[in-house]
Amino acid sequence: MxxxxxxxxxxxxxxxxxxLGPMVAAIMMIFFDANNLFDDYKRRFANLNNIxxxxxxxxxxxxxxxxxxxxxxxxLFGFPAEQLTISRLxxxxxxxxxIAATFEELGWRSYGIDCLLAHRCLFVASCYFALLWGIWHVPLFFINQTYQHGLYELGPIYIINFFISIFPATIFANWLYYRCKRNIVAIILFHFMLVISAELxxxxxxxxxxxxxxxxIISMLLIYLEQKIFFSRLTLSQHSLL
Incomplete structure (x- = not known):
């Protein structure tokens, strides 16, 4: 179409x-969960003091x-200085x-990452999520006028670079998420700025x-410096205390 x-x-x-898919799925899982996750969800969205x-x-x-x-x-490699021009769009x-950052993070960070972290360390959970996040973007490569479709038209190497770039983005987002005591607003703002940087x-x-x-390189340095966060099997409450 x-x-x-x-x-x-x-x-x-x-x-x-x-x-809307991730957000709707997450809210359904939270709402029907027997452990009263909905109160935790509201607290992490409303409380800005944890940022x-x-x-x-x-x-x-x-x-x-x-x-x-x-x-x-x-x-230095001869590419034009016009790259420093602000995008017209x-x-x-x-x-x-x-809108995209808000709806995505109301799914990914409200439930998805916490769910993955229940059975594995943050580094492994981040690797799983980077794979999931990449797969979730695949349909966009076939929808005309999307950023991903533009990469599709350029060639396979540009598509591969996009999927590789998801890994450091995931590492940064998850580190920030737990440094902000799992605050959802903080990660929405970061996701928004991440998109802006790509289009600026x-x-x-x-x-x-x-x-x-x-x-x-920076993400690997962050993992090395924050090994306690990324490789320790911590509960959600323990992560919030770091």
């Missing part, structure tokens, strides 16, 4: 239904610093970025390889 102008409304409705603003600013700084460093590195995509500048597709490489 996305390739037919007459079906644009249906395309948006079906895409929106897919976006570590230092951790938040650190993660956001890493994302945007990496973006500009990657662009300057690409200039930035303002128009801001509301969509916020008119960068060349090849520059994204540099971004992924830098983020992979």
């Amino acid at each position: 996305s390739y037919q102008i007459d079906h644009i409304v249906l395309t948006i409705l079906f895409a929106f239904a897919g976006l 570590s603003w230092f951790a938040m600013l650190l993660m956001i700084s890493i994302i945007f610093t990496t973006l500009f460093v990657a662009v300057f590195i690409s200039l 930035l303002l128009s995509m801001l509301p969509f970025a916020l 500048l008119q960068i060349e597709p090849e520059t994204k390889f540099i971004i992924t490489l830098i983020l992979l």
Whole structure:
């Protein structure tokens, strides 16, 4: 339908239904759970006192610093300086970025990550989630006018880079999530800024390889420095005390 102008409304409705999937599934699992998870869900969404603003600013700084460093590195290889130009579509995509980040994280971090962590350490849970998150994005490669479809048209290597980039994004998001005592609002804001960083500048597709490489290095350094969080079998309450 996305390739037919007459079906644009249906395309948006079906895409929106897919976006709602994680949130709807998570709320159903929380609502019908016998351990009264709904109270915990409301507390983690409403209580902003648990947000570590230092951790938040650190993660956001890493994302945007990496973006500009990657662009300057690409200039050394002859790529155009016009990459530093602000994207013309930035303002128009801001509301969509916020909606996507909100609905996704009301599913992923409200229930999904905690569920995975119940039986494995955070590093392993993050690896499972990165795989799941990647699979969840697959349909977007076949929907016209999406970011992922643009990568599909460029070629397989760009698709591979996208899936690899999901791993450091997952590591950063999960680290921030538990540093903010599992606060859902904090992770929505981070997810929103992550999307903004991807759309902020008119960068060349090849520059994204540099971004992924830098983020992979930083994520591995974070895992090394925070081994207690990533490799210890901690309960959710113990994570909240770290």
